[in-house]
Structure formats: C-alpha cells, structure tokens
Amino acid sequence: MTGNPQVAMWFFWVIFLPGTFLHELSHWLTANLLGVRTVKFSLWPEIKKGGQLQMGAVQVEVGDPFRHSLIGVAPLLFGSLAVLLIGQGQLNLTAIGQAVVSGNLEAIWQAIIQTMVLPDVWVWLYLVFAISNAMLPSASDREAWRTVLLYLGLALVLAIGLGLNPSLPPDFQRLVLTGFAYLLSAFTITIAVDLIFMVFIFIFEILLGWLLGRQVQYNR
Structure with missing residues (x-):
C-alpha cells in the first residue's frame, strides 16, 4: 500500500511489537531456565533474503534437540x-463462549455488548491481536522438532516390538487433556479477536486504497 518496503516493515514492527517482545522473551526465559546460554536478544526488524520479515531474534548456543525443541515451542x-489471561480475565470472553454454546442469540448479543463496554476493551483486544499473531513458532523454532519426534517414534516402535504396552498414568492423561483444552480456548479467543480486526483492516484497506488510488496485493 505504501509502495515502500521499509515503511511497511516499520509499520508491521510497531503494530506487532508487544507480541514480538513476548515471543522473544519466552525464548530467552526458557533457554535460561533450561541452562542454555543465550548470545543475542534483538527486537530490531530486518528484511531477510527472499523478502521475509524478521521482527526480532534470540540466538542460543547449540544444545541437544530436546531442550532446543522446548525453547522453540515456548512462544506458543x-x-x-x-x-x-486477557481473554478470560479482562474481556469476559468466557461469558461469550458460554452464550455461543447455549445457542441463544439474545444471550450472545448481550454478552458481546457487556464485553464492548468494559474499561480499556480496545487496548486488551489489540494486545490479544498482537500477541496471538506473533506466538506461532517460526521455521527456525521448529528445526529440532523433527529430531525429537523421530526419537519418540523410534522409542514407541521399540517398546511395541519388545511386547511392552506403554500407557500414560491417569493423572498425566488428565494433565495433557487439560493442556489441550486450554490451548483450544486460546485459539478460539484468537480466532474471535482476529475476525473483529479483519473487518476493520478490510474497511481501512478499502478507504486507504480509494484515497491513494492503489490496491493491496498479498503475495504468497
């Protein structure tokens, strides 16, 4: 839209700065907790080869695949x-979710209205938007996952081949299911907030395109 890659880079960097900060901070904290030395912490944007935008970076010493994979998944x-915490503690999105499950349109509308009149609602919505769109692990974050999955797969095949019947303790199963339930809730909140911002972004693009006589093009 601006016709200037540098302007676009700084625009995106400013918009997603809270999410970028949390993303890189989570790498740094996890690495230090696992005893992996960090050699660089940067929030400075950079356009890499191929036009890929890097919003920030944390460089760590090469460690074993298991610790590397945990550091990589930390932002998520x-x-x-x-x-x-924001969705349930500040935005009352739990009430909206319960209303949606009930299928009562009036209850859904009332829950939305109650949420939109909360103090600083747009600040919290913006933070959810910025954080949720920066929390997915990057390609470099996922580098060690293949090795870890391979080891786990081989261990499972070996256990089955030896006639073992690996089973998880009930408490651990409940812990895993609870974790997945929380992740599902987080993704649901993310989708809901992204839909709100998509409407505003779409309107903004139309108005700005009309004023500047340009059209937004998204490259794959």
Whole structure:
C-alpha cells in the first residue's frame, strides 16, 4: 500500500511489537531456565533474503534437540497463556463462549455488548491481536522438532516390538487433556479477536486504497 518496503516493515514492527517482545522473551526465559546460554536478544526488524520479515531474534548456543525443541515451542505456550489471561480475565470472553454454546442469540448479543463496554476493551483486544499473531513458532523454532519426534517414534516402535504396552498414568492423561483444552480456548479467543480486526483492516484497506488510488496485493 505504501509502495515502500521499509515503511511497511516499520509499520508491521510497531503494530506487532508487544507480541514480538513476548515471543522473544519466552525464548530467552526458557533457554535460561533450561541452562542454555543465550548470545543475542534483538527486537530490531530486518528484511531477510527472499523478502521475509524478521521482527526480532534470540540466538542460543547449540544444545541437544530436546531442550532446543522446548525453547522453540515456548512462544506458543507463553502466548496462549497471555491470551487466556486477557481473554478470560479482562474481556469476559468466557461469558461469550458460554452464550455461543447455549445457542441463544439474545444471550450472545448481550454478552458481546457487556464485553464492548468494559474499561480499556480496545487496548486488551489489540494486545490479544498482537500477541496471538506473533506466538506461532517460526521455521527456525521448529528445526529440532523433527529430531525429537523421530526419537519418540523410534522409542514407541521399540517398546511395541519388545511386547511392552506403554500407557500414560491417569493423572498425566488428565494433565495433557487439560493442556489441550486450554490451548483450544486460546485459539478460539484468537480466532474471535482476529475476525473483529479483519473487518476493520478490510474497511481501512478499502478507504486507504480509494484515497491513494492503489490496491493491496498479498503475495504468497
């Protein structure tokens, strides 16, 4: 829209700065908790080869695949926790979810109205938008996942081949299911907030395109 890649880069960097900060901070905290030394912490944007925008970076020393994979998945866990805390603690989105489950349109509308009149609602919605769109692990974050999954798969095949019947303790099963339920709630909140912002972004693009005589093009 601006016709200037540098302007576009700084625009996106400013918009998603809270999410970028949490993303990189989660890498840094997890690495230090796991005893992996960090050698760089940066929130400075950079356009990489191929036109890919890097919003920030944390460089760590090469460690074993298991710790590396935990460091890589940290932004998703920290981001989901932040989205849940804001969505349920500040935006009353639990009430909206319950109204949607009930299928009562009047209850849904009332829950939305009650949410939109909350203090600083747009600040909290913006934070959810910025955090949720920056919490997914990048390609470099996922590098060690393949190795870890391969080891886990081989261990499972070996256990089955030896006639073992690996089963998870009931408490651990409940913990895993609870974790997935929280992740699902975080993703649901993310989708709901993204839909709200998509409407505003669409209107903004139409108005700005009309004023500047340009059209937004999204490259794959």
